[in-house]
Amino acid sequence: MRYLPKSPADREAMLKAIGVRSVDDLFAPVPPEFRLKRDLNIPRQMAESEIVDWFKLRSKENGDGYTSFLGAGAYFHYRPVVIDALVQRGEFLTSYTPYQPEFAQGTLQAIFEFQTMVAELTGMEVANASMYDGSTGAAEAVMMAVRITGKSGAVVARSLHPEYREVLGTYATHQGIPLKTVGFAESGPVDLKELQQAVSDDTACILIQSPNFFGTIEDVEAIAEIAHQHGALLIVSIAEAVSLGIVEPPRAADIVAMEAQSFGVPLGFGGPYCGVLATKDKFVRQMPGRLAGQTVDKKGKRGFVLTLATREQHIRREKATSNICTNQALVALMVNIFMTVYGKVGLRELAKQNLAKTAYAADQFARHAKVRFTGAPRFNEFVVETSEDPYAINSRLLGHKIVGGLPLKKFYPELGHAALWCCTELTTRSMIDTAVGLVADSERAVRSMKEVEQEVAR
């Protein structure tokens, strides 16, 4: 086996040194009735070239060559090539959690820079080293708010990513956290009246997403005011990190739970992604996950260590702030490099391109179909309501190697024939025009069908 660095003679010599006759003697502690006496029934050993071929075939069966208008928590942005060039260095790729700081300073300093940039971008004071993803990060943020406030209820916007809400539901059930859901107004943002009524003095936190699932940017300050009036915290989930280049960050929030996938992480069929938690300094000791901090060595030289570990499971066991151990370090490094490449000016310009593409696409769609939630500013997603079922339109788009917007019926039955469309800087004008053309054809066909029916009725 090509990964195993031993010759038969090495093995013999080692067995002899140990003082056993065969390797089976070393498995004597396993009771004989539980020893597997046959080969595993799995595919045979493959050559590297065969493995590459096998996965290339799977790639061909997986939308290779299609362009897409899908967003909904997973965004297709350009990934500068330096990201993969750097994260594939063995010293990053094959190192462990930096518990031995003297020779893990590379990882530690990178985490420190990551925490700094995330705090800068989210408008928070402190950020951790990463969570699994945006969905689990939001659930951890709610549990954190419960610990901070000593209260138990959470009020959740229905315009939070539906799968984030499902994950929160799973966590909350067993933590005894009652959840209340608040709908969205006709214009798109959270229904503030309904929110006012849902929040009480027993509420630990309000959890919203901005830009929300439909792309609408929420009035964070107004919602923060409602939360704080009742002694509750405001948690803002951000699924599209690129928005932070041009949209005012949720500075009035107490905790930001972000999915940073947009920052240089491949779509990868949903993972691995990179969750982030950011908050105010005063809450840091209730924060889950790892934190890198600056300190000095014995000679006074600047260095970095994992710190405030008394929050964590390996010290506190059942009293820890979370059971999280492994996080998303290497993905956080991708995010880190992406943020460094675009930086202060590039992130704004990138976000502006996203905004322009979306504005153009939404305008074009609006000429033929109904674009919903136009009453508030939005970032790179928008909802298009068609006369025909969007699944039918999408299957025609597939013929042009285009994946249309996400039909929303599955998550929001009341939205009927609506679909969530997304543009990024990689969406081309001709792709938009093709999609708009097919939607226009569909609308025309439905209209003429109706006219025929009316004609017949007359």
Next chain:
Amino acid sequence: MKHMTRKATRHISQNEGLIFEKSSPGKAAWKLPPLDVPEVDTAKLLGKQERQDLGNMPEVSEIEIIRHFTRLSTWNYAIDLGMFPLGSCTMKYNPRVNEFVSRVEGLANGHPYQPEKISQGALRIIKTLSDCLLEITGMDAITLQPAAGAHGELTGILLVRAYHQSKGNARKKILIPDSAHGTNPATAATAGYAVENLKSNERGMVDVAALAAQMNEDVAALMLTNPNTLGVFEQDIHEIAELLHAKGGLLYMDGANMNALVAKARPGDFGVDVMHLNLHKTFSTPHGGGGPGSGPVAVKKILEPFLPKPVVITKPDGTLAFEYNRPQSVGRVRAFYGNFGMFIRALAYILANGPDGLRQTTEDAVLNANYIRKGLEGVYDLPYSTPSMHEVVFSDKLQSQKGVKTLDLAKRLIDYGFHPFTMAFPLIVHGALMIEPTESEPKEELDLFIEAMKSIAAEVEEDPQFVLDAPHNTRISRLDETQAARKPVLRWKPENAQ
């Protein structure tokens, strides 16, 4: 340097500041293509929501970024540089073909919501990996959704809870041996259970009599690592399972140490009801400085209805699909389908090995641990003489007589060009040195390691202070962790620039 070492030597190490300290206005590492749609008036579109300033974000050029991260990387130790004998972490070789195939375009750019019709490749990968893992574990059903080991533990315990709930009573507590990883009790608490400790016996195994006494109908499950954190196979595993099952409890296995068992023994055959695997340990996906992981959870038939949704099913026409209609499911534990990129890597590893390769891998892992044990017996105290599987636990008992603790031994080992062993864990061994070499080490590297550890033991006798001051050859010496925690500096600000 006191003793000469054959492995490490000195090398120029570049100094490098924080990226923010290299920033100055006007430098850039990006270029966008010309816009093919009309420019927009951002003030008009966004109004008061328009961001005016991005704060202290850096402005640097591409070569500076390459040098910055390359220099940082050289300050790390890594498997690619040498042996990484962290106990229970299974720091094995991370094959490069895994990285290559995970970046094939259709897989890397696949959107989680693209139609199933054009997702058959991803679904096939999920299905094939699931089938392989079920065969390896001897279990009946599996979810790949959990994002890491601890997340898998939580999922597994939620399944336990849902199972008991379906019988009318969720029960109150989880039994956890005193040798367990810290995530076990933290997980039980997150799932709303009380934690009850279970003492180990003098052989380092579950005390079956104590278990019999503590087992009752309030116990939902026992969370057991097997081989346990001492590297010892729980020989009474069948009796343990029967004790639990007799009172309606379930046996949860923490699969952190599965590298000792693959192709040699299957948890499903010895009474385990639910377990998690760590793809970033046993199945070679890279640790990446702390993640991403992936923590599939495999279960027996009785727990299948409760698995997180969606699950992958085969339709009558042979195509694969996600099934969401799972009324008894515990729900979702993560958005989308889990850390798919890790599934690709783990499957590539399994395909590269096949049944014979996996068996040889496990045998070599156990051979390596026993070779180290033999080489260091007598030099370091061995608190439990019970046979070792894939890892061996020594203690600092002999060296601590000279005031040298496991931490100091670890720091000195760095000078010899090795990553330290796991220190001070498991908690039941005072001053533990927990060593897991994995199968990836050639005999030469093991011999160098044994030589280094012997040399350090000799240094402790001759000049303990020298060991206490280690490391001597790293860029920085021991760091002031107390200051870091007392006055946390968790981000760079212009005023603390150096």
